């Protein structure tokens with residue numbers, strides 16, 4: 398076996414996971430080359446200046462901080478390389494129907510102006526979040542040291558988290574909420590805290606997963622990053638290159654050749670053929686198995702698994718450049734500073750409607766939106782922009798169809814669908830912030846179609862694979878294979894579709910790097926172990 402120093406590694410894709418893997422491997426001595434199809438490294442965690450008439454910088458897709466593993470930030474020295482997370486004050490306000498809201502100041506208890514919220518419900522609400530946080534704390538260390546779904550269940554039971562244990566793999570977040578409180582308004586708020594549909598099985602884990610966020614040592618707290626989320630991948634990139642990794646941006650890989658049962662050469666879009674000892678795909682498995690590899694060589698079990706589980710639900714990001722800040726009526730009424738996260742929450746009934754409509758390719762009747770004015774928090778993102786009256790409202794649209802209903806089944810998103818989506822978003826915001834539409838100068842949209850056309854993501858999903866109960870723990874791997882392995886020797890995966898899943902954690906890249914570093918380290922002899 399070659400030594401680490403003799404081993405040439407190609408990493409396809411410079412998202413947070415590809416770069417993290419590259420930095421760890423290069424630091425350990427491997428010869429690493431990263432190929433990134435886009436001109437800019439960062440994948441979905443990237444800063445861009447997308448407006449024609451303004452230099453304001455946006456976090457193009459991922460914009461909220463907290464999921465990045467503290468171990469990764471520390472071990473790669475990211476804080477010394479410009480990563481500066483911060484907490485917002487207040488944290489969040491969730492806007493409900495009929496001018497109701499649930500408001501979370503940074504310090505102090507939530508202010509609930511929600512009908513039908515009894516004192517009992519308020520206590521249940523606190524208990525609910527306490528238990529979610531405890532469940533998140535239990536799983537947190539295991540994102541870097543995998544356990545099985547059963548072991549996690551046992552750990553929940555041992556911690557006395559029986560309500561969560563009863564629902565995590567067979568119930569929904571609404572089923573869990575029923576055990577703590579009854580207010581439909583509070584259920585609507587809870588529904589915004591899981592990436593899936595709160596009425597479907599799998600949504601409990603989604604909520605726990607997001608509960609593993611941690612900012613500046615505050616477990617459970619989401620924050621933001623000075624200068625935008627792209628500062629994370631910029632810092633990792635810097636560390637990787639300092640350790641000797643070579644990063645080739647604007648150079649995609651168009652095919653991977655298999656020799657026997659092992660990876661052979663890879664071919665870049667300029668037609669060059671390259672030979673590496675190890676090849677790591679950090680993009681999604683659909684790109685790997687359906688675009689880069691010869692389909693005929695991919696075992697039928699893997700092809701069938703991917704076809705059966707193709708994500709049907711996606712999400713979108715929209716950035717609106719505004720002539721001036723527009724106030725939300727409820728926020729103005731309560732003297733809110735418009736900082737932190739602003740959420741528009743549909744009713745539980747609307748969430749249920751969406752859970753039926755979206756997988757069939759329809760837009761939901763009511764949109765669930767998470768928004769922020771980054772320009773109110775962070776002056777540095779103005780860059781060369783002189784007009785400080787201008788603001789950007791950044792909007793996440795939860796659950797959208799990955800593909801849309803067409804005449805003959807599902808069809809891809811088109812440019813005009815982006816416009817339909819934007820109109821629906823604007824009409825929703827206008828109801829809560831009258832005058833908003835009039836102030837929009839420009840918009841930048843990353844729809845599910847944009848995930849593919851702008852970010853080379855064939856899965857059309859933020860997490861490359863779904864995050865429901867069938868894709869967690871030992872099941873977040875290809876069928877019958879260990880974590881990060883493919884059916885071919887020396888070809889690995891480390892993007893969000895692998896364990897522990899999506900978001901800007903760096904955990905997937907870290908875990909594969911550690912696995913390879915251990916595999917290439919000579920076994921400790923009794924003498925060297927001393």
Ligand SMILES: Cc1cc2nc3c(=O)[nH]c(=O)nc-3n(C[C@H](O)[C@H](O)[C@H](O)COP(=O)(O)OP(=O)(O)OC[C@H]3O[C@@H](n4cnc5c(N)ncnc54)[C@H](O)[C@@H]3O)c2cc1C
Pocket residue numbers: 409410411412413414415432433434435439440441442458459460461462463464465648649650651679680681684689712713714793794848852853854858859860891892893894899900901902
């Ligand atoms: C709308 C939306 C909002 C989100 N918001 C947040 C958030 O606020 N906070 C958070 O933590 N997470 C968020 N996420 C999730 C998060 O962005 C992703 O899970 C994470 O960034 C994925 O990182 P990755 O490295 O696994 O993959 P990616 O970022 O997808 O990187 C894969 C890279 O591979 C490259 N690539 C693909 N094919 C090739 C090829 N053939 N040759 C060369 N390069 C190739 C791609 O160009 C890309 O750069 C959001 C996702 C979405 C869609």
